[in-house]
Amino acid sequence: MDLIRGRALLDAALEEARAGLEEGGIPVGAALYGADGALLGRGRNRRVQDGDPSMHAETAAFRAAGRQRTYSGTTMVTTLSPCWYCCGLVRQFGISRVVIGEARTFDGGRAWLAEHGVQIVVLDDPECVALMRDFIEARPELWLEDIGQRDRRGPKV
Numbered sequence: 001m002d003l004i005r006g007r008a009l010l011d012a013a014l015e016e017a018r019a020g021l022e023e024g025g026i027p028v029g030a031a032l033y034g035a036d037g038a039l040l041g042r043g044r045n046r047r048v049q050d051g052d053p054s055m056h057a058e059t060a061a062f063r064a065a066g067r068q069r070t071y072s073g074t075t076m077v078t079t080l081s082p083c084w085y086c087c088g089l090v091r092q093f094g095i096s097r098v099v100i101g102e103a104r105t106f107d108g109g110r111a112w113l114a115e116h117g118v119q120i121v122v123l124d125d126p127e128c129v130a131l132m133r134d135f136i137e138a139r140p141e142l143w144l145e146d147i148g149q150r151d152r153r154g155p156k157v
């Protein structure tokens, strides 16, 4: 998948991220697409909204997609590079491809995914970068909570 095709899939995830921000949540959105390009499910980080730290954008999109016979050929699109937990989900279910809005703010486990045969497309999208930059500036404590760090010197997860 090239950058142009990847960018075309980003809109639903970006809409989810913006909606999360409006709700007072963490602005990360995701969408899962089938091998045929159909949207299977979309969602956003709902740590704050649901009081559930396991409700990441990727897991929300994955759950919204319901049961699928296979994940071969599917694409997970996310506005921010996926954390280890969501990278585990990608590998557990054999999702073929991950399109990442930006990986400047947070690197996560994308290199690990690539090492294990998951196709990675990093868009370096300016709106995704700005969303996270503005959010972290406004709510640094919430960001650190979300990435599992008590403070900036805390252990990386």
Ligand SMILES: [Zn+2]
Pocket: 056, 057, 058, 082, 083, 084, 085, 086, 087
């Ligand atoms: Zn995650």
